[in-house]
Amino acid sequence: MSADTFAPSLPAAAELSADAAVVGAGPAGLAAALELARGGLDVLLLDEQAEPGGQYYRRPGPEVLDAVGDHRPEGGRLVARVRAAGVRVLSGHTVWGVDDDRRTLLAASPGGAALRVRARWVVAATGAYERSVPFPGWQLPGVVTPGLAQHMSAEGVRLGRRAVVAGSGPFLLPVACALLERGVRVAAVAEAGRPYTPGPAALGALRFPARLAELASYAARLARHGVRLHQDTVVARAHGADRVEAATLVRFSDPGEVVARHDVDLLCVGYGFRPQADLAQLLGCAVDRDPATGDTVPRLTPAGRASVPHVYVVGEAAGAAGAPTALARGRAAALDILAASGRAPDRGERRRLAVRMASLARFTRLTAALYPAPAELVPALARRLPGSALVCRCECVTAGAVRGAAAAAGGSDVPAVKGGTRAGMGLCQARECGPALEALRADGPGTGAVPARVPLRPLPLAAVLGPAPGEDA
Numbered sequence: 001m002s003a004d005t006f007a008p009s010l011p012a013a014a015e016l017s018a019d020a021a022v023v024g025a026g027p028a029g030l031a032a033a034l035e036l037a038r039g040g041l042d043v044l045l046l047d048e049q050a051e052p053g054g055q056y057y058r059r060p061g062p063e064v065l066d067a068v069g070d071h072r073p074e075g076g077r078l079v080a081r082v083r084a085a086g087v088r089v090l091s092g093h094t095v096w097g098v099d100d101d102r103r104t105l106l107a108a109s110p111g112g113a114a115l116r117v118r119a120r121w122v123v124a125a126t127g128a129y130e131r132s133v134p135f136p137g138w139q140l141p142g143v144v145t146p147g148l149a150q151h152m153s154a155e156g157v158r159l160g161r162r163a164v165v166a167g168s169g170p171f172l173l174p175v176a177c178a179l180l181e182r183g184v185r186v187a188a189v190a191e192a193g194r195p196y197t198p199g200p201a202a203l204g205a206l207r208f209p210a211r212l213a214e215l216a217s218y219a220a221r222l223a224r225h226g227v228r229l230h231q232d233t234v235v236a237r238a239h240g241a242d243r244v245e246a247a248t249l250v251r252f253s254d255p256g257e258v259v260a261r262h263d264v265d266l267l268c269v270g271y272g273f274r275p276q277a278d279l280a281q282l283l284g285c286a287v288d289r290d291p292a293t294g295d296t297v298p299r300l301t302p303a304g305r306a307s308v309p310h311v312y313v314v315g316e317a318a319g320a321a322g323a324p325t326a327l328a329r330g331r332a333a334a335l336d337i338l339a340a341s342g343r344a345p346d347r348g349e350r351r352r353l354a355v356r357m358a359s360l361a362r363f364t365r366l367t368a369a370l371y372p373a374p375a376e377l378v379p380a381l382a383r384r385l386p387g388s389a390l391v392c393r394c395e396c397v398t399a400g401a402v403r404g405a406a407a408a409a410g411g412s413d414v415p416a417v418k419g420g421t422r423a424g425m426g427l428c429q430a431r432e433c434g435p436a437l438e439a440l441r442a443d444g445p446g447t448g449a450v451p452a453r454v455p456l457r458p459l460p461l462a463a464v465l466g467p468a469p470g471e472d473a
């Protein structure tokens with residue numbers, strides 16, 4: 001279903017307008033909203049979560065606050081400043097589509113009522129997904145993503161007794177430390193690349209002493225707890241009947257070589273983050289396929305302005321680069337909007353921000369050079385999947401079925417494979433299996449950006465059809 005065929009039948013809905021609508025209240029959206037409001041614009045900030053904060057500044061509920069406190073109080077301070085600046089914060093509001101004018105945002109309120117939002121400027125700060133790659137047994141209870149493990153640990157939950165943390169990227173180390181803090185015994189961290197082996201690329205880290213110190217502190221904590229660090233290692237299989245009981249790790253460069261088998265009741269696997277650019281796509285923004293990550297990324301100016309000039313894309317939605325970059329991108333977009341609105345922001349401030357963003361970009365490039373490029377990693381892992389392995393967990397579709405559908409359709413694009421198998425058409429709408437589907441669809445590189453579809457999220461029917469007769473909206 002496309003936005004064009006879907007939108008005309010929409011019922012009358014409450015309508016809000018503002019100078020700027022910011023979608024996503026993570027670090028990027030909060031920073032953008034704050035700067036815009038300080039510059040004198042009327043700002044609406046929408047987020048589907050119950051509280052603003054996004055992934056990095058996720059706000060703890062009252063019970064968590066009592067039990068374990070707030071592990072990122074600076075997030076609470078930022079949210080308070082945003083509210084104090086007069087930003088209208090609409091938590092619990094999901095933006096699920098864009099009207100035919102490619103401008104009006106279609107949202108659903110917490111009760112499921114329809115809301116239309118019109119703004120002179122739209123800032124998409126929709127964050128990222130974790131990059132999952134299937135492996136036999138990944139559907140077993142006890143297999144989770146590192147992001148989930150991090151969040152649950154921060155909320156005081158002990159997810160298991162003995163864990164392996166695997167995948168790729170710098171995020172694996174703090175996740176392992178967070179598990180240790182909750183009393184989970186971490187048997188090993190398995191990293192697909194070799195980022196922790198001294199070499200010319202690793203030496204580049206010396207230019208970032210604060211980051212190096214952070215890394216050293218994680219490494220020291222892991223060493224103190226006897227956590228093994230396997231490099232060039234990936235999960236080949238999770239074993240277990242009703243839940244995960246063990247994980248077999250193999251060399252990434254030689255899948256025939258078993259590195260270790262660990263008995264675990266918790267297996268955290270993820271390969272970094274991929275931008276959530278679907279709202280930008282619905283708004284008509286041009287996107288490209290990032291050759292290093294294989295991700296669909298919006299085409300942007302350095303300040304985050306998209307090909308549709310009233311739309312900005314900031315934070316992880318513009319490319320995964322971490323929370324400090326997300327904050328800086330949010331501010332940069334806001335300053336650009338203020339300049340375009342005739343509210344000239346302080347030139348010195350823009351210059352200082354540009355210097356900071358250049359330094360952050362150097363660190364992002366270093367990180368990218370240290371860890372394996374997802375555009376190569378994901379297809380390499382997907383090619384190894386046995387035909388019986390589940391790829392789409394929502395619709396129970398195997399790798400064999402996906403390969404068969406791709407062959408029948410002549411190795412065509414993802415939509416044909418989805419249509420033929422229902423892979424990627426379940427509750428998560430390919431957020432989990434999308435990269436693997438793309439990689440399995442054919443042996444060659446991907447053919448282009450995956451199109452965005454409405455609704456962006458599952459949503460109550462009332463948000464589309466209007467209230468039932470006799471009910472209030």
Ligand SMILES: Cc1cc2nc3c(=O)[nH]c(=O)nc-3n(C[C@H](O)[C@H](O)[C@H](O)COP(=O)(O)OP(=O)(O)OC[C@H]3O[C@@H](n4cnc5c(N)ncnc54)[C@H](O)[C@@H]3O)c2cc1C
Nearest residue numbers: 024026027028048054055056095127147315316322323326
């Ligand atoms: C599951 C997960 C866990 C993570 N945990 C950590 C961590 O512990 N530490 C760390 O350093 N980094 C973590 N990251 C990386 C982290 O996302 C970034 O570094 C940082 O939060 C990015 O900020 P952001 O503002 O770009 O996006 P986010 O913080 O992700 O914020 C995006 C916000 O947009 C909202 N949103 C998205 N789409 C819509 C929509 N259609 N309608 C309404 N609202 C919408 C989301 O609910 C979210 O609140 C995590 C990422 C993910 C995906």
